[in-house]
Amino acid sequence: MITYSVKRLLSGAALLAVLSVITFFALRLGTQGVAQQIAGQSAGPEAVALIEERYGLDRPLAQQFLSWAASALTGDLGRSWFTGQPVTEAVLSRLAVTVNLAVGSVALTGALGVLLGALAATRRGWPDRLVQVLSVLGQAVPGFVLAVGLVLLFAVQLRWFPATGYTDPSDSVGGWIRSLTLPVLALAVGSVGGVAQQVRGSMLDVLRRDHVRTLRSRGLPRRRVLYRYVLRNAAGPALSVLGLQFVIILSAAVVVEQVFSIPGLGPVALTSTARGDAPLVMGVVLVTGALVVLVNLLVDLLQAFLNPKVRLS
Amino acid sequence: MKPSPLHALAVTLAALLPLTACSNGSGSDSEQPEELVVGMPVDLTTWAAADAAWGNEALYHQAVYDTLLRTDAQGGVEPGLATEWSYDESMTRLTLELREGVTFSDGTAFDAEVAVQNLLRFRDGASENAANLSSVVEAEAVDADTVELTLDAPDPALLTYLSHNAGLQASPETFDAEDAQVRPVGSGPYVLDEEATVVSSRYVFTAREDYWDPEVQLYPKITMQYYPDATAMLNAVKGGQVNVTNLHSSSQAADAESAGYDVHLSPVNWKGLILADRGGEVEEAVGDVRVRQAINHALDREALLDAMDHGYGEPTAQIFGPDSEAYAEALDDAYPYDPDRARELLEEAGYPDGITLVQPQTSFTPASEFELIAGMLAESGIDVEAEHVGSTFIGDLLGGAWPTFRFALNQEPLPWMTYRLAIAPDSAWNVYDVEDPTVEKLAERMRLGGEDGAAASRELNEYLVEQAWFAPFYRLQGIVVTDGSTDATHKVGYAMPNLWDIVPVS
Numbered sequence: 001m002i003t004y005s006v007k008r009l010l011s012g013a014a015l016l017a018v019l020s021v022i023t024f025f026a027l028r029l030g031t032q033g034v035a036q037q038i039a040g041q042s043a044g045p046e047a048v049a050l051i052e053e054r055y056g057l058d059r060p061l062a063q064q065f066l067s068w069a070a071s072a073l074t075g076d077l078g079r080s081w082f083t084g085q086p087v088t089e090a091v092l093s094r095l096a097v098t099v100n101l102a103v104g105s106v107a108l109t110g111a112l113g114v115l116l117g118a119l120a121a122t123r124r125g126w127p128d129r130l131v132q133v134l135s136v137l138g139q140a141v142p143g144f145v146l147a148v149g150l151v152l153l154f155a156v157q158l159r160w161f162p163a164t165g166y167t168d169p170s171d172s173v174g175g176w177i178r179s180l181t182l183p184v185l186a187l188a189v190g191s192v193g194g195v196a197q198q199v200r201g202s203m204l205d206v207l208r209r210d211h212v213r214t215l216r217s218r219g220l221p222r223r224r225v226l227y228r229y230v231l232r233n234a235a236g237p238a239l240s241v242l243g244l245q246f247v248i249i250l251s252a253a254v255v256v257e258q259v260f261s262i263p264g265l266g267p268v269a270l271t272s273t274a275r276g277d278a279p280l281v282m283g284v285v286l287v288t289g290a291l292v293v294l295v296n297l298l299v300d301l302l303q304a305f306l307n308p309k310v311r312l313s
Numbered sequence: 314m315k316p317s318p319l320h321a322l323a324v325t326l327a328a329l330l331p332l333t334a335c336s337n338g339s340g341s342d343s344e345q346p347e348e349l350v351v352g353m354p355v356d357l358t359t360w361a362a363a364d365a366a367w368g369n370e371a372l373y374h375q376a377v378y379d380t381l382l383r384t385d386a387q388g389g390v391e392p393g394l395a396t397e398w399s400y401d402e403s404m405t406r407l408t409l410e411l412r413e414g415v416t417f418s419d420g421t422a423f424d425a426e427v428a429v430q431n432l433l434r435f436r437d438g439a440s441e442n443a444a445n446l447s448s449v450v451e452a453e454a455v456d457a458d459t460v461e462l463t464l465d466a467p468d469p470a471l472l473t474y475l476s477h478n479a480g481l482q483a484s485p486e487t488f489d490a491e492d493a494q495v496r497p498v499g500s501g502p503y504v505l506d507e508e509a510t511v512v513s514s515r516y517v518f519t520a521r522e523d524y525w526d527p528e529v530q531l532y533p534k535i536t537m538q539y540y541p542d543a544t545a546m547l548n549a550v551k552g553g554q555v556n557v558t559n560l561h562s563s564s565q566a567a568d569a570e571s572a573g574y575d576v577h578l579s580p581v582n583w584k585g586l587i588l589a590d591r592g593g594e595v596e597e598a599v600g601d602v603r604v605r606q607a608i609n610h611a612l613d614r615e616a617l618l619d620a621m622d623h624g625y626g627e628p629t630a631q632i633f634g635p636d637s638e639a640y641a642e643a644l645d646d647a648y649p650y651d652p653d654r655a656r657e658l659l660e661e662a663g664y665p666d667g668i669t670l671v672q673p674q675t676s677f678t679p680a681s682e683f684e685l686i687a688g689m690l691a692e693s694g695i696d697v698e699a700e701h702v703g704s705t706f707i708g709d710l711l712g713g714a715w716p717t718f719r720f721a722l723n724q725e726p727l728p729w730m731t732y733r734l735a736i737a738p739d740s741a742w743n744v745y746d747v748e749d750p751t752v753e754k755l756a757e758r759m760r761l762g763g764e765d766g767a768a769a770s771r772e773l774n775e776y777l778v779e780q781a782w783f784a785p786f787y788r789l790q791g792i793v794v795t796d797g798s799t800d801a802t803h804k805v806g807y808a809m810p811n812l813w814d815i816v817p818v819s
Contacts, residue, residue, distance in 0.1 A: 033708025040358070040366050040441025041707045042734065042741040048708075050439045084359060084494020085512045093511065148544065156551040163552030164545050165515075165538070261538070261545040263514035271356075271513065271541060 001304070005297060012293035016286060020072075023285045024065050027278055034276040038081055055081055068282065077286070078279040080272070087283035090268065095287055097166055098253055098264035104180055105187035105249045110242050112192045117199025117238070118231060121207065131200055135193030143252045147186035147259045154182060164261035183260045187252055191245045198241040202234035235306050243299035247292055346798055346817050349532040352546055352558030353539045356513050360497035360505075362431060362483035363438035368723065368808065369559070371477070375812040376518045376535060377418075378499035380480035381409060381428065382472055386802045386814050388636065388726040390472045394423065394482055394500070395460075404467035404761065409460045409475075415525055417484035417500045425454035431482050432462070441741075444733070445474040469762040470729040502530045502812075514539055529813035550574060556799040557815050559808050560792045563625035574794040579803035580627065580634050581791030582721040585612075586784040587735075590716030591747045598668045599716045605781035607658035608717075609648035611693035612686075618787045621682050626787040631778050633731060634724030634788060636805045639770035647778050655693035667694030672718050674699040675706050686719065713744045724788060726806040728770035729759055736777070751776055 035051040036043060052058045056067065071078060077087035116134070119127035155163035161182050167175030206212060207230055215225050257266030265284055272280035355369040365374055383393040390398075395409040415423040429452045436446035448471065451463040464471070474480065484498035495512060497505055503518035510516050516537045520530045538554075540546035543561035550558065550565075551572045560566060570576050588608060593600015614628035630647040633639040659667060674683050687697040702709070710718060722742060725731045735742035736752060755776065758769035777783065791808045795801050795815075802814040 033706070036708035036711065038358075039439050041711075043439070043441035044444055044739075044741060047439045047441065047443050054439070079494075082358065083356075083512050084361070084492070090512060148548075151548050151552075156548065159552070162554060163548040164540070164554060165549075258542045259545055259548075261514075261540055261542065261549065263511040267541055268513065 001301070005301070008297050008300070009293070012290070012297070015293065016289045019285055019289050020069070020282060021065070023282060024068065024278065025061065027273070027276060027281055028061055028064070034081065034278075037275055068279070072282070072286070077283045080277055080280045082272075082275055082277050082280075087279050090280060091265065091283040091287045094263055094265045094268055095291075097262060098250070098257070098266065099291075101180060101183055101187065101253055101257070101262065101264060102246060102249050104184040105191070105253075106242060106246050108184055108188040109191040109195055109245055109249075110238075112188070113195025113242075114199050114231075114238065116192065116196040118203060118226070120196060120200040121203035122226060128200070131193060131196040133193075134189075135197045138190040138193040141190065143186055143190055144255045144259055146189060147183070147256050150182045150186055151259070166260075166262045166264075179262070183253075183256050183262060186256050186259075187249050190252070191249065195238060195241050195245060199234060199238045202237045203230055206230045206233045232306060236303050239299055239302055239306070243295060246295050250288065250291070346532065346556070348534040348536060349557070349799070349815065349817075350555045351535065351537045351815070352549055352555035353537050354546065354559055354561050356539045356541070357516065359494045361438075361487070361493040362478075362481040362497075362499070363434040363488075364440045364494075365435075365478040365481055366441055367478040371807070372809055372812050373516060373537060374478065374481060375501065376503040376516075376537070377497045377501045377505055378481045378483065379415070379501050380476050381411075381482065382476040382480055383811075384473055384476040384726075384804075386804045386811065388473070388805045390476060393476065393480065394428070395475075398472065405464040407462040407464065407471065408455075409462070411458045411460065412525065413458055415500050417486075417498050418504045418521060419484050419486055419498045421484045421486055421498075423482060423500055424457045425460045426457075427485050428460050428482060429454050430485060430488070432460075432479070434488065435479050435481070440478060442474075442478055444739075444741075445470070445477070445479045467760045467762070468729070469760060469766060470727045470733065473727055473730065502526065503535060531813065531816055535812075550794065553796065555796070557793065557795045557801055560794060563622045563790065563792060566623070566625065566792050566794070569792075569794040574796055575800075577793040577795065577801055577803050578625065578790040579793075579805070580636075580724060580788040581806065581808050582789045583629065583632050583634070583724055583785045583787070584622075584626075584721040584789050585632075585719070585786040586717055587720050587722075587742060587744075588717050588782060588784055589713070589742075589744045589747075591749075591780070591782055592745060594716075594745055595713065596670065596716035598662070598664060599670075601662045602780055603658040603662040604664065604668065605784070606648065607655040607662070607693060608690065608695060609781050609784045610651045610655040610658065611690050611695055612648070612784060612786060613650040613689055614786050615650075617686070617689070620685055622787070622789055625790040625792065628787045629785050631774055632722070632724070632735065632783050632785055633728060633770075633774050634726075634806065636726055637724070637728055637731070637770075638767040639728040639731070639774040641771060641774060644774060644778050648781075648784075652693040655695070659694050664694075667696060669696040669698060670717050671698045671700050671715065673702045673706055673710065673715050675702055675719075677721070678719050683719075711741060711744055721789065724806055728767075728773070732756055732759065732773070736773075736782075749780075 035048045035057050038051045039047040056064055068078065079086050080090060116127060116131050120131040151163050154160045161178050165179055167179045169176040212225060212230060215229060253264060254266035254269055257264040258270060265288065268280065269284045272284065351372060357370055357373045358366045362378060380393045381395045383391045385391055394412050394415060396412050397410040399408050411425055411428060417423060432446065432452045436443060436449055448464045448466060448468040449462050450465045453461045455461050482500060487493045487498045502521060502524050504521055506517040506519050518535045520533050524530060540549060546558065546561055547565045547568055549555050550569050560569060566576055586608065588599055588605045590596050590599040598604045609630060618624060618626050618628055629645040631644040683699055690697055722735055725734060733740055737743060738746045738748040752773065755769045755773040759766045793801055793803060793809065798818055800816050800818050801810045804810050
């Protein structure tokens with residue numbers, strides 16, 4: 001398992017290196033007039049030249065990239081060209097907020113998905129139909145539409161939750177729950193149906209297998225068979241879907257954070273890309289890329305833990 | 314009875330609500346709110362005073378920095394860190410007497426030497442307004458409390474500039490600090506609470522003790538929440554999360570009003586076309602005054618105002634606002650909508666089949682608005698082709714890539730500021746550096762100020778309208794909304810009030 005993990009981490013590092021090169025050149029070649037933007041729309045040529053010199057924008061692109069890469073390898077991702085904030089500080093402080101949001105959404109998606117999927121597989125009837133409807137709705141309704149609807153109902157009309165903003169749990173646990181409830185719902189609702197479908201399908205598949213029939217014929221209680229043997233065997237595919245959902249939710253969070261004005265990675269990613277703030281964009285790409293690599297590795301290791309027959313190679 | 318899953322969900326929500334049912338804290342029921350929450354439509358560019366921007370960012374700076382002078386809501390110059398000021402007879406030597414006993418929040422003392430360094434650093438820095446101090450050739454600390462500025466020529470806007478970013482005073486300890494962009498050290502009424510601040514999202518300020526002007530410290534705590542998204546801003550207003558804000562768009566005003574906010578209107582920008590290539594350098598047709606006048610006659614300004622900004626503005630053909638000495642009411646209607654007259658002028662100019670202009674379609678102009686303007690101009694024989702550009706087109710635009718383009722520029726309170734912004738040969742928005750002897754003669758008179766300077770500014774306005782340097786659509790109203798606990802006095806020519814003009818309603 002250790003060899004496997006090391007290999008996966010090394011391939012992840014290589015992936016991040018390729019991602020860095022592509023992102024840097026795509027961004028710098030696709031964004032003109034960054035120095036003018038930094039200096040301001042009415043800035044004269046002297047101010048713009050000063051900015052170019054200050055940030056090395058007057059050097060060839062390859063030289064700029066090598067300079068960035070050399071610093072990045074020492075752990076220094078530089079400072080944002082626009083705000084002057086150290087990139088590591090900007091990204092990590094906001095990563096915590098986005099991870100809060102993503103983990104909350106994945107946990108809610110997992111809990112509701114497994115519950116509904118198991119109900120649909122074992123009871124059929126209305127839970128089964130609910131899962132089908134949720135699955136279709138989840139794919140049909142964009143997250144930001146749902147987010148706006150939730151805000152209008154629960155924040156503007158009922159005033160149960162704040163319409164925007166984020167409260168750190170260290171300031172107020174109640175405030176933290178309130179600030180995350182609507183965004184988490186907006187992100188999770190679209191995914192619950194998909195996970196429930198996956199759990200339902202896997203459970204139905206396992207329920208039809210010979211060993212389950214044997215266990216039942218030996219007189220084991222139905223509940224024990226379901227939760228100890230069927231659900232555990234069906235958990236593998238569901239876990240894969242949840243891992244994928246984490247990545248999807250991470251992308252969807254970009255828009256949802258914007259709608260709820262949550263200071264996560266989403267607004268930073270959008271603003272820095274639109275401005276052409278290369279150091280910050282590179283930081284966001286590196287950190288989110290590393291996060292995705294780690295989550296995928298974690299899902300694989302969990303798969304092996306839940307089902308020893310899964311080979312890690 | 315067995316509980317259903319929906320019942321279980323309802324019970325869970327009901328159990329969560331008590332946990333969560335606390336105030337969202339944008340105000341309080343007491344007479345003097347403990348906190349002011351300001352919704353900001355723009356982020357702060359930098360805290361470094363030498364590179365600072367102004368306009369929509371002014372509130373951030375007014376919280377932590379003092380300026381040498383201040384301007385009130387009507388644009389009148391008032392004492393700031395300088396208590397007295399006077400020019401010599403030639404209007405090229407300005408003497409400023411400084412306030413004594415002022416310290417920065419890091420304990421460093423403010424004196425004339427520090428003021429001189431701040432002024433020179435701004436003049437030579439990377440702010441978009443660095444040119445506002447370009448007339449200053451020398452700055453000298455005469456003694457600990459006196460600064461003398463020597464100008465290469467009279468500058469009637471200098472005192473106002475010293476009440477903006479050009480007059481910001483930062484502690485000398487920050488001059489070469491690596492974190493100067495994110496850690497401000499000023500002598501202003503508030504200090505930035507770095508623990509509670511999230512850069513590019515939320516900026517929190519707490520009142521300084523022993524500040525020299527406690528009358529401007531109207532709240533113990535101020536939070537400036539940046540909303541990059543117009544929908545999020547409106548939701549925050551509807552949810553009662555901000556006390557005061559400048560709305561992203563006029564289309565949101567009705568929603569804010571129905572949410573119980575007071576709406577304050579004041580003309581801020583003029584929106585329209587900048588007919589930049591007046592010399593016909595790139596597009597020969599634009600160099601002909603008759604073509605430029607034809608463009609002006611081709612615009613149905615009332616219709617554009619209703620369609621693009623819901624009537625929140627006033628149609629005009631001049632770039633000077635009603636608060637400016639150069640303003641003349643009659644010029645608002647100098648070019649009535651008249652497609653026939655526009656065609657006649659094009660024919661007289663030698664373009665009987667009309668002309669074709671290429672204009673950038675930018676993030677400032679939604680496609681629907683671009684099509685509306687293009688359709689209107691086409692009725693008079695002026696075809697417009699769209700060139701799609703990204704959000705970083707400003708550099709190309711200022712470099713003269715397009716002979717005409719749509720933009721919105723500030724209606725400055727002083728005519729000289731408008732001249733420096735968009736008319737002078739070296740100004741940013743005279744993108745082809747067009748120099749007109751008549752304009753320059755009038756500018757020389759404006760420099761000296763007084764009654765003749767005011768008369769010259771009115772003559773300049775008339776001349777620019779007659780020569781059709783621009784094709785304004787309308788003066789756009791800036792929209793500031795305040796909740797029931799807050800009042801605000803609009804500042805002439807600016808989108809947001811002075812920080813100290815946002816007051817609690819007792």
